[in-house]
Amino acid sequence: MAGPKDYSIEELSGIAAQIRVDIIKMLEEAGSGHSAGPLGLADIFTALYFNILKHDPKNPDWPQRDILILSNGHCVPVRYATMAHVGYFPISELKTLRKFGSRLQGHPERLRLPGMETTSGPLGSGLSQACGMALALRMDSADHRWVYVVMSDGEQDEGNTWEAAMLASKYKLSNLIAITDRNNIQIDGPTETVMPLEDLHAKWEAFGWYVMEIDGNDIEAVIEAYHMAKAIVNQPVMILARTIPGKGVDFMEYDFHWHGKPPSHAEAKIALHEIRTLGGKIKGEHQ
């Protein structure tokens, strides 16, 4: 795939729903892992892999590819599921998540899975690795390649994040586009209770970034934001994407307790039915 293929927004929404189904199945099978974040990020990952990124699933090391960094490695189920759907590996492999011998480690590892650009999990270091990559592209005058970062709001508690924010601004890394999964939860509770982050928009702006705010569960808005971000020169771009943690599963939505646990078999059944019927709005495929 030399460039993004044209999918309609409806098609992309359908793909995002399938990805959510697989996230639930993977986590249920694994018996551990994070639910809320990956579900909330399904629309962003669908937009990235099926529209924005220049990549080739059959040639993960394609030298002209764009780079996608997942900084908050615990959300990797959404990346695995999206990579499987876009053709990096068979969808059937998703059920090996977190199992012994699997390429799909609990937190992503570069050396285990082709197409996984970095190893991540410990928070706050994705953006700075992306800075290094963007600098390298600049040194090589590879102006046609982009570095995308997906990061969480909670990891902005980490000082390393802001060290990177300063560097990207200093070097005017306009080939770096970050998106924050602003879902307002972290393990111990709401972000604004654990360690208030707001005013995030003002913070990133003060650090010299071009900042956008969007609905991160609106695929069209995500795609538009990325297109606009690519038009910004002389500044790195931060897209603050408001997402609903646990999106698509009513009993998980907005509830920080689902940050770090998987659904039980019974819960998974309910969740899958809900995603497949879009919350009862349509008839499920197996009904």
Next chain:
Amino acid sequence: MTDIYLAHGKSVLEPIRKGFGRGLLEAGQRYDNVVAACADLTESTQMHMFAEAFPDRFVEVGVAEQNLVTVGAGLAAMGKIPFVSSYAAFSPGRNWEQIRTTICLNDQPVKVIGSHAGISVGPDGATHQMLEDIALMRSLPNMVVLAPCDSIEAAKATLAMAKDKRPNYMRLAREATPIITTAQTPFEIGKAYVFRPGEEVTIVATGTMTYQALEAAKILAKDRIEVEVIHAPTIKPLDESLIIKSAKKTGLVLTAEEGQIAGGLGGAVAELLSEHQPTRLFRIGMKDRFGESGEPDELLKHFGLDADHIAMSVHHLLMTHRKADRGE
């Protein structure tokens, strides 16, 4: 190797870090993919020559050591060979997890340079006297750990690192120390070298302590004690066969390093010998304590890291060793 050392004697002094600076410049000239980043210590860590020669290949990250090594990991991911430098107390002192995850687990060929390591940093005091870096870096899978003994070797080590595909850590010292090797002295990552052959005692030394060990050997020679001095510029992977061979021959081994013996070279040699060649061992280095302000020579003496102390330790050990042999 003895001759090489004696050819120089004690007269020529130069900080080890200067050799790194020259080596980096040369590596930059030889290899287009060599780049560098520094955390506000460009001249101190001797990166300034590279930075001036290759401004487009140099990144100044400010006082941000976590960012330093992760930016390095990103540069490496795109095919660069990044050298990233700060004081050892801060890098790898402050950013160990980032080195672990983004460099070692990621297996990126980032070259972490920890300057001003050891007690000989002197007046700056305990906060800046990095003593735990060898232990910190040695415990990381994929990481290579180097401690050259002089500026000439540091330049060679830097060029070798530029070609090495693994994550590397190299510790450097601040003070001017004697040049004890020449351009002809061999250097290869993973190899240790017999700098002075001897039959009775083995001293395995690294970094600045190799000079002290050689001086101790001279003192001991006057008392007709022939010490074998092995210089181990690579602490990981250790040159196991050379050390085992010497331990077999002498039956008595000392280690010498400017750092904590726990987990340092002393720890590495203790692990090696106790598994493969159980030998009486004495470790010279910092013994579970911090340093303090003072002049380098004063501190080396105070903490028992100078040639006199090493020689005294050898005397003492030989005495107890021989008594034990006689069954006393």
